[in-house]
Amino acid sequence: MIPASVPAEVVYTNRHGVTQTVPVHAWDDDGYAVALWRGALQRAQSIEGFKEVRERREIIGVVPGGGWMIEWQVDGEEAAFADPVVAWVVYSDGQAVPIDTDSAGEAFPVTSSSDWRVYHPDAAPHSPAPSDEGKHA
Template identity: 40%
Template sequence: MIPATRPYKVRFKHEMTDNQGKTTTYYTERPVIAWDDNGIPLVAGDRHLVPANTYKNYAGLCEDDENYIAAIPGDGWKIAWKQADGSPDYIEPVLAWVVTSEGNARPISTDLNGEVDFVRPSSDIRMIAPGEEPPSNP
């Protein structure tokens, strides 16, 4: 058995038919815990690890999102969002930094509606370090 050191997930296909006979397909996912000696992904079963391809609805394997191992406070960092209409930048605090198993850190922020999400790299944003003055718009 080989430990899963990179995040992968197994997909399982499900089909559900409603009262009118319409079939809907959806997928569920499970993390790969390890690999067998032949490279088959193993997932957690009820009592032990199970080869994923033994399930009749096994639909394949895909890379999972980054493996987050820690979160640290935003500690005064801010994000300046450039506004398309030329109005002053929208500035919001970094709530936290999440750290991946590979040592990368990604900022998390919230919008005016309270939705929390990762800050995606973009030419329309600028990170503002603690103590740094926010940018002024012309």
């Protein structure tokens, strides 16, 4: 076995339909990812609900929100609401993800694919690109 020198993870769907991950511990002699599963090392492909093996992004830093806002569009409603971005999580691949809070004060990185946007109140308002001028919605 070859120890996993680059952080990688096995992605699988559990029996409740939730996508989860476990770290890759090594690569076997045939090049397959090996993970600790139910107390034993197993090939990733043999894990129930296996989806893929991918490089694992690691959090390398957290920086303040800096006045940025996150605006949420609620399904079926025209009105949106905005919250301050509490902080930004910075990952090893360079991506920065906003951290928002819920009504109970719990902080979480925004990974939802829901309708949301991030903006800074001091930024210039959105204006159409020159190629969009004259187009009607």
